[in-house]
Amino acid sequence: MHEEKPFFMRDPWVYDPQHRPTPRPDAHLGFDTRALHAGFHPLKDVERFRAFVPPIVQSMTYPYERFDRFPDYIYGRSKTPTVSILEERLASLEGGEAAVTASSGSQALFSLISTIARPGDNVVTSLNIFGEGYKQAATIFPERCNVTFRFVKDPTDPASWAEQIDGRTRLVWVETPSNPCLFITDIRAVAEVAHAHGVPLLVDNTIATAALQRPMELGADIVLLSITKFLSGNATVLGGAIVGPEALVEDIRWNTIEFTGAIMQPFEAWLTLQFLETLSLRMERHSANAQAVAEFLAQHPRVLHVNFPGLPDHPQHDLAQRQMKAPGGLLSFVVPGGIEGAARVMDNLHLIVHAVTFGTSRTICMHPATITHEHMTPEERAAAGIDDGLIRLSVGLEDPEDIIADLDQALSRL
Numbered sequence: 001m002h003e004e005k006p007f008f009m010r011d012p013w014v015y016d017p018q019h020r021p022t023p024r025p026d027a028h029l030g031f032d033t034r035a036l037h038a039g040f041h042p043l044k045d046v047e048r049f050r051a052f053v054p055p056i057v058q059s060m061t062y063p064y065e066r067f068d069r070f071p072d073y074i075y076g077r078s079k080t081p082t083v084s085i086l087e088e089r090l091a092s093l094e095g096g097e098a099a100v101t102a103s104s105g106s107q108a109l110f111s112l113i114s115t116i117a118r119p120g121d122n123v124v125t126s127l128n129i130f131g132e133g134y135k136q137a138a139t140i141f142p143e144r145c146n147v148t149f150r151f152v153k154d155p156t157d158p159a160s161w162a163e164q165i166d167g168r169t170r171l172v173w174v175e176t177p178s179n180p181c182l183f184i185t186d187i188r189a190v191a192e193v194a195h196a197h198g199v200p201l202l203v204d205n206t207i208a209t210a211a212l213q214r215p216m217e218l219g220a221d222i223v224l225l226s227i228t229k230f231l232s233g234n235a236t237v238l239g240g241a242i243v244g245p246e247a248l249v250e251d252i253r254w255n256t257i258e259f260t261g262a263i264m265q266p267f268e269a270w271l272t273l274q275f276l277e278t279l280s281l282r283m284e285r286h287s288a289n290a291q292a293v294a295e296f297l298a299q300h301p302r303v304l305h306v307n308f309p310g311l312p313d314h315p316q317h318d319l320a321q322r323q324m325k326a327p328g329g330l331l332s333f334v335v336p337g338g339i340e341g342a343a344r345v346m347d348n349l350h351l352i353v354h355a356v357t358f359g360t361s362r363t364i365c366m367h368p369a370t371i372t373h374e375h376m377t378p379e380e381r382a383a384a385g386i387d388d389g390l391i392r393l394s395v396g397l398e399d400p401e402d403i404i405a406d407l408d409q410a411l412s413r414l
């Protein structure tokens with residue numbers, strides 16, 4: 001009889017709420033030690049190199065020793081050695097079993113959802129999500145794959161999350177803090193709701209990074225990362241990752257990425273490994289500088305509102321203090337005059353650069369209503385707090401007095 005060839009190279013992942021992650025062998029080491037050592041030991045791991053710095057293995061194919069023996073690495077579409085070191089390091093820092101990289105954070109989200117959802121399934125999230133994530137949720141998945149996204153009405157209320165979940169929900173997806181309004185979602189509370197319905201929780205940890213927030217310790221099953229932002233830290237790398245149970249990671253790798261090649265490349269992985277060495281130090285300084293800038297903006301007469309979890313009047317300030325080690329380097333603020341007001345301030349900045357990213361060592365500003373969240377309807381933007389006068393500011397590592405002086409002179413032109 002003709003035996004049907006299996007379509008999948010690995011068994012598709014099935015979420016098991018009882019599954020407890022296997023502890024990683026380096027779990028006893030501190031975070032900063034793991035940021036420097038996880039995934040690579042100069043003497044043990046790469047026998048031929050014996051190098052202090054992890055090597056860049058820029059080869060996209062790996063020879064078979066014998067016809068019937070698969071090498072560890074086969075072809076660059078699924079994994080390569082330098083990228084594997086980075087994947088180990090990211091899994092270690094987030095406290096997950098395993099990680100798979102992607103060519104961007106947006107691609108990591110796409111690879112995850114296209115792996116676990118089938119036509120007719122849904123994903124529950126809120127409007128507090130990054131622009132490309134919203135575009136996938138509002139267009140690509142529903143229109144082309146019949147996977148729908150449900151936006152909870154009141155993300156501060158666990159019952160509002162529970163209301164949207166049904167038997168076809170494959171994932172609950174939370175971004176906290178969120179881009180661009182720094183909304184904080186209670187990870188532990190939403191994890192409880194998701195798990196009570198037998199659904200895994202995804203937390204996007206791009207803005208805090210594992211240096212400031214460990215979603216898995218609070219109940220998250222899966223973590224989404226854009227490496228492009230604070231993890232690399234200077235706009236030299238485009239990349240992303242999914243951290244989670246090994247069976248899920250291998251499902252994504254072998255049943256989606258191996259067919260599409262949407263994985264990170266060795267040089268980008270190598271650069272990221274260098275930048276991760278200073279992640280904790282950078283996040284501490286980003287947070288301290290952002291705190292100083294947020295306090296300056298909060299008392300400025302031409303600023304209507306500031307979103308920053310480190311300010312005592314942020315609606316989820318207490319939750320942020322419980323959930324995060326420090327408030328992070330991203331904030332946003334509203335100036336009067338809508339789009340024209342924002343343009344006037346941004347065009348008068350000299351030190352601060354107007355550009356589309358965040359998490360860089362140099363301070364960057366951006367206008368969400370016209371650049372990243374322009375596809376939301378005006379009603380959705382209003383519900384997400386994205387005013388026409390909102391400016392997103394990623395506070396860098398400059399002397400904070402210089403950042404403040406630049407903002408002060410630009411605001412005086414309003």
Ligand SMILES: Cc1ncc(COP(=O)(O)O)c(C=O)c1O
Pocket residue numbers: 104105106107130131132175178179204206207225226227228229238239240
């Ligand atoms: C919170 C968050 N997650 C993920 C992404 C996607 O990352 P990338 O730009 O690497 O695709 C972004 C991008 O802005 C983001 O802000």
